[in-house]
Amino acid sequence: MRSSRVSARRGPHRRGGRPYLSFFFRAIGLESLNSLWARFKGYAAEPEPKKKVQQKSFWVALQRCGVHLLPSAISLVLITLNLKGYFIGAELAGRPGQTSQDMALLQIVAKIQELLMVASLTAVVVHRVRHDLISGEGVPFGLVAVGSLFNQLSFFWSPGFLGPISSKAKLNATLVTLVLTCGLLAVTAGPAVAVLLLPRQRTWSAGGSTYWINGTANDLWPSEVGLEHYMPELGTVSTSKASCTSANAYTNALCPAGGYSAILNHLSSTWPTWDEWPAHSGNGILIESPQGQMWRYTLVPAVRGNIALDTAAFAAYGPTAWVASRLGADWYGAIFSTPKDGSAVSRYRFYSTMQSTIKTQVPAVRVVCGDPVILKRGERELAFPWIPEFEFASHLLPDGLWQNAQPRQLHTVTFIDGSLDNRTFTRYPRIFSVDLSNLTNTVATTGILFESPWSDEESRKVSGCVVDARWAQGSVFVEYGKPAQASIDSIPKKISLDDPYLGNDVFFPKSGSWRRINVTHDWFQAVNFPLPSEIRDQNLSNATSIEALIMSLNLPLNDSFQIARVEYAITTYFADALARVGSWRILNVTSPMRNNTITPINYNRLNNFETKILRGKESFQRPQVSNESFTEFQMKQTISGYTYLASATTDFLALAVLFLHLLIALGHTVLILVTKRSSGCWDTLPELLAVAQQSSPSETALHNTAVGIYKLATFRQRARLRVSEIDAEHVELQFDADSHPDNLPKVDVFKEYK
Template identity: 30%
Template sequence: MLLLSYTKPFLEGVGTLSNFLFGVLKFLWKVTNLLFSKIRSFLQQLKHRFYAVRSGPENPKPLFKPSHLSTILCCLLHLLPTLLTIILITLNLGGFFIGRELDGLGRDSVKLGVLQVAAKVHELFIIASLGAVIFHVVRNQLARGEGLPLGLMGVGFSFGSVSFFFSPDFWAGVSVSHPRKKRIIALVVTAGLIAPLVGPTSAVLMIPRELDWAAGGGYLWLNGTENQLWPSKLEKGHSPEDGEVHCIAAGWEDIRDNYQTWAFDASQAVPSFEVPQGLGRKFYARTRQSNAFREETWVFTAHNDVTILQSYMYSIWSSALHYLSKKEPEYLRLRKASTRTATVESDLPAVRVSCSPWTDNSNSRLSLFSFPVLAEYNDNTDHLYEGYQVVNATDVIEREMRANPDSAPESPGFRVLTAGLQLPPFPGQSASLGVIVFTRSKRGTGRGASQACSIDARWAKGKSFIQETKTTIQPVPIYYPRHLTIESEFEGGFSSTSFSPPNDGTWRRVNVTSGWFDQLTPREPPRKRPSDDEDEDDDDDDDSRNQTTLEAVLNTMIWDAPTRETIWEVEFAIGLTIIDGMSRSSCDRDFDAICKESQQNYGSG
């Protein structure tokens, strides 16, 4: 225990001595380093003085070094994107047309991909040009100006990011007092606005788009006044020769032959119908979707006389384009269009048909018929509650039956009987013509079933157009066979099956007379008699009908309509017949001399 008590003070003394000696050595090391650094600094000064005496005083180093190569490269950085931008804007504003595809056949997707890469490179060049301008201003302010806030030192890298303008660095530069602060901030903000728009704008300007390009135009002149070509009242014209139908009924066979196909398409919501052979006008229809009140059927097409002249002028234009491209090479690109459209703005015929439900007249005498009331315009709703206009048409029906005994309901061959009559004035009624359809009853006996239809005809502002798709290269357009279809559309279009015309002067009402309707639906011309070896029953059936052209159309499908309780099929058939006659309302007028050949070549449409 005595030994341990003496050992502890001894060890403490040794530790204290060691710490003292270590502190002394550390102090000596620092003194030695300081001494040597002073000696080294003194020797370096002697060396620099020796070199200064030997070489003379040192010249100041310049901040900017002049270089022609650097100047040219800096100018190219701005000139290349500027020139390319000017070229792209000029081509787009000038409407340069390159054809239906890019240079070379096919692989447009690859070419468009390359153009997208080129648009990105163009964007990078513009961003680099803006950045170079900003860095030039920054260097100039640092070298020769009043300096810049620290937050704006790297603005040349950050101006393309929208988040930079919400950062403390930018707002510190805005808040600082600087003599040229407004100009610098305006430059940065302008570059920041341009940078996000460069990419989309470059792509829009560089990548070609499919557009409609104007390739000529003018006026079509028809022989006649506006009221002669688009009459406000359809009246009976001069009577044709024996055995012939009036020209307004020239299309009834096309309607009869295609009605079943068109009716099936209409039931599937197909809106347009085309005669499969030759030059023709498309028919458009919006059939009723139900038997509810206010549901109607609309049918329209192009004006026949306009389409004949339009197709003729289009053929002349196509031929002229072919020969013009040989003498004027700049017009050659117009022949490369994928689609050519020739449009004529004119009034189009439109017909609205609304029929009442079938009424079985088995136990009553035919006398009163209820015709739906059709409002003239969509703002004329004061008389819609009337619903139907009741007209006594007994004399009309009896006159039709006396004129054609085979059409009596008791006749074995009876199917459909139609009669047109002039509707007397009635409050809120726009329809001027009524058509009565009389057919078999649901039980097949008695006086049959009847249906009353109101006809509202209009001339509406619209356009007809020929659209020809060039799938293959045609070296001589005038020589190859052409199948031209005249399409049409209204300015406003149809919004629904209960559409009513707007009262803005674009839908002119047409007064349809019963005399014109009788001329439109004459007795069906007798068919060619079959040879002796054919069945005589067929011959008797063909000759015994003695039906009108409208009845021939109705007989193709809807003569048994009461068994199916359909209304739209009758409206559709009547609408097709009326609209085709309206489109030919001026067919008995002569064209001028230049168009007589077109009538012979293209027919009546």
């Protein structure tokens, strides 16, 4: 019974027991499943059946194209993710502390994709080799097994490859080009997939909105700053009862002196002594507004002679700091209002850091004072520093040293009004403004005469200072719940380590983008106001605000060489005062303040506000009055986290590798499906060895090669698959050198052979 059953199975339908997807399994390298199926069905004892070289069937062809399916699908996903972009978040899978494990798993997936791509390319190379062996111009012996060798980089400088492409060989240009291309893809597939599959931490554009501030550009960034650019005196219904000309104007953040208390506290509490240079210079000063009219911000300073060329500072422009902080808070609320539907914006809530940024002009100030000189009563001349408009105030000397302590000097200024010789004796430093507008070879917002405490009744040390204030192109940015900060566009992002001072400088004047600021006498008086009794002690009798700042530095009364500290006090205070220009325009100052809440102007949200601000669309209603009375600002929201997004050169090179593989796989698939002709013969090295073993020995082409091949000429020998002249049901590997190809019949691809 058993033998009869087996005999019956050896008829035309002996392969009826093979799996329905047997050709697919073979194409993807799972031929063992077919063997297991045959064993399960009881066909394990059957001998190898005869086989056709090709099948003409769309279904079979479709199965054999399956080797391209999975790697192409993964490549398409990676290409889409990296071109369109996808934000993941602070953690890859939402599991805290598991990112390293997730990265390891992705590396394994990248390796699997590399192997799948190599298998796909192997199918294409073997298809071409099979075609040339059967019906083409033949294949050089060195390339017969190239389907198993092209993915090894060393193959391309081996004799097996160099022989067939040498000058003495008949070049099979199509096959060689295909092998080179697929070899390049096979070698670069691993790195390319890893580059595109492993997400990286970077910033991500996450929406934003347009907002309008009441006032023109000249209102917000005037060339000459006066008291008219601060909160008007509106009486007791305003957000603060203190007007900008009152004795307690320093309590109103919308006035020039609104940050005075913060500056004074910083100088007096942080630096009780000056035995060492202030190590924290450049790290920032926190400026807060007790009543909330201005969003708190960090003022950035740097001290000349310590870590910078100029004593300079820049501040966050008040109106844009308010807009950035308010809209940033709105964005933060919006990310938790959207449903968790898997959309791009729904993942924004998983950010690592966030930042709301507005391009704007920010105030930048530098102050450079000349060396103190001893003046006696009756002397009227004083030298002021020379400050170029678009250069540093200090320059490199020929010996390579920075000229920090002694900046270039202007010609001597003569005070004809008697303001120098009529000074009275005092034991604390004093400040006086000096009009330098008539000087043409320096940039001066205003001049300041700094007078040290008198050493006796007749003499004291005096220093001439130049204040250079500008509107500089930059940005104001806010992280949620944190103080606003400013940046300036012209500050280099990378500084050579050979330039230690430039590494921490903050004043890089750039032609065209740094506009000079002039100030009125009334503005200076409002900044340098007489100290009211509530913040004045007996040591500050009759002192002004700037004089009190300098006194808070605790400078030795007989030491006039601490001039850089004086520059620091004046610079930070002036920068803060200019940051408050136009701040009142963002608020409805005619409404009383309730529970420390200020009513903003133009804060009219549109419908679907949350969706709009997350997608970067206009989220607020435009002002109904003439647009010429308002200035438009664009808040851009950025977040950080793990993302997929092609941006670097390596990303686009990796995309090119995947695109090229897709083109090759698509071309091969189309060719097979259109012709409906496919084959699975000789696509593994053991099968090539089998046909070589079953072929007649080569007497000429492979002479003396049983124990090795030394000559490139041997690898150039052209091989073909032909029907044996002894057995018409047998296919052999023949060489042109042994038998002319026309002497043996070609293989009938639809006939079954042993």
